[in-house]
Amino acid sequence: MHAAPTAANNTFPKRVALAIHDQRLQAALDHASGGFAAKRQAQVDALPEFEALRERARLVKDHVLANLDGYLERYEARVLRQGGHVHWASTAEEARQIILDICQAAGARTITKGKSMVSEEIGLNDALEAAGYAVMETDLGEYIIQLAKEPPSHIIVPAVHKTREQVADLFDTHHRPLGYTRHLTEISEMVDEARQVLRGHYFAADVGITGGNFLVAETGSSIIVTNEGNGDLTQTLARVHIVTSGIERVVPTLDDAVTLLRLLARSATGQETETYTTVSTGPRRANDLDGPQEYHVVLVDNGRSAMLGGAFREMLRCIRCGACLNHCPVYTSIGGHAYGWVYPGPMGSVLTPLINGLSQAYDLPNACTLNGRCQTVCPVKIPLPGLLREIRRQQFETGITPVRTRWALQAWAWLARRPGLYHALMRIGIPVLHRIGRRRGGLRWLPLASGWTDTRDLPAPQARTFQQAWQALKGATR
């Protein structure tokens, strides 16, 4: 499902250049980002206890992370008691294999999927399709990008990079063979048509795979939220329900889950609550009217337990709301695909190097102004800029930072630690720059500074440095 890299998009700077000059992408991003931020703000303004809720959520998550093994064991025991199965996957590959084995044992042919970022993280769709299964995404956004054969560009609105016209064209292409011949222009009509196409698949599916927003230790339940109800149909109508979830998603009680749900809906989509919040507790019981015959939970580690013991534990508080993406001026400038993997924006710039390796995503933690807006909207108060800076530190110390950058920094620092020499050199250099730039007011070009001067003038310095002028003034008044 992930588009293969091409020469045009195989590095972060190249993807950035493509994204910034893609006018349809820019239109889609402009349309989406302002909307999400305003809706979230309206919800925050309407809930006086929002800040208190954030603090409580932080405490809940920190408590869980400090006792993760205990809560996971308690959760597992409850799931087993309910008649479900729990599988532990330490890597993405193990997780894929576990799910393939479950599907094979169930004699499955067709699979429906609710939205799950963990399944994107472990590359599940590619593995299932390679094994011959028919896989159908049922979240509207995921469905759109599945048709487009693209990865998600946002963790809660995976097709946010698509304009309405692009979706209409996709539906024309893919729905026409199914007998839907009308070209649609209204969003509500497109949603209806997608629902009609999807409906049959829910009933035909042998296996339904969903994510798990929260896993509740006291009850052994998994919780998902959707706005389309697709998750309920996916997990209720298939014979086998598989939940994929990161190990950090466990919470002690249903009350704790509610605390986090209240923050999730407001932070993610600016809703008081998502339209559907669904609690699943094991397979169908004797007197249940519906539900799956088998209930499996695949708990995915994939680098998480390594974060638990180090400087990045706070990242495991993340509840995948996407608020940091919506409020990141870099994300809203370049969109999700430029980040190169499934998790974009501030949270992705932390997670991607931690999961895939610090050297695999050098640019991500660096392509950030450390402006801090992400941290102020994070519902669980993750210090994202601090974590990004910590990754930069580790990149620097392990030699991943490019030699030219290291050399330039160390040369500058060498000078900055010698105030006498520094002030003497600037006393000579600054008046030169002043004379060059004085007529225009700024310099159009400077050696080694094209990153600045390609698109900006460098405002010319005033006649001499402050230190020099101050010394002169003090001398005069003494």
Add this chain to the structure above:
Amino acid sequence: MNQRDPLRVGLLVTCLADLLRPSVAFAAVKLLNDAGCVVAVPRGQTCCGQPALNSGDSRDARRIAQQVIEAFDGFDAVVGPSGSCMGTLRHDYPALFADDPAWRSRAEDLARRSHELLSFLVDVLKVDTVSARLDARVAYHDSCAGLREMGVKSQPRKLLASVQGLNLVEMQGTEVCCGFGGTFCVKYPEISTKMVDDKLAHIVASGATAVLGGDLGCLLNMAGRIQRRGLPIRVLHTAEVLAGLGAAPSIGVAEGA
């Protein structure tokens, strides 16, 4: 304050004001003097070390921090015309010495004495008016570190309200980063340029003829882009306006222009 011994303030000039815009530091000195402070400028300062710190070079960041800590030893307060640099002194220096109790305690002592200029004037010295004039419709850009690390939001607005002739308009997205980000702007120029263009679009839409802010990094970024695009918008540091220096050539504008 004035009844007691005057506060002895060490001015953290900031490297950008020192090299590119000394009038910002002179404005800071004037405002502090007007509020009754005695201002000194230690020669032992160059830069606060943020470029090293934010690029992961914590060894150099620590050495530069030690230099700043020593240079500003003994002042009642350390004040600078930048939320970003002062945020580094206030929040980052103590963290840099997590494993070094002696330096950590000195860093914490400096952190307690460190203030962004306008929050120091308003919150600590209780200044609420200045005597200055600028006839302009002005937008104010909330620089990120000042806003989020140092709580600078109402203070500049309060003081600007007392500037005669000045009409402050609130633009959209005033709390959104301008795309400077230190070395970010030269490492990722395309993203940075897109961000500053978004910022300029908001300034233009507000109808302002000048934009003010509290951090030279942001102001140089906006001014440089404004110059390149030939937009009729002046760029000034808030301190310059408050100190009555608003009539001087604005940032990036030729003398006599």
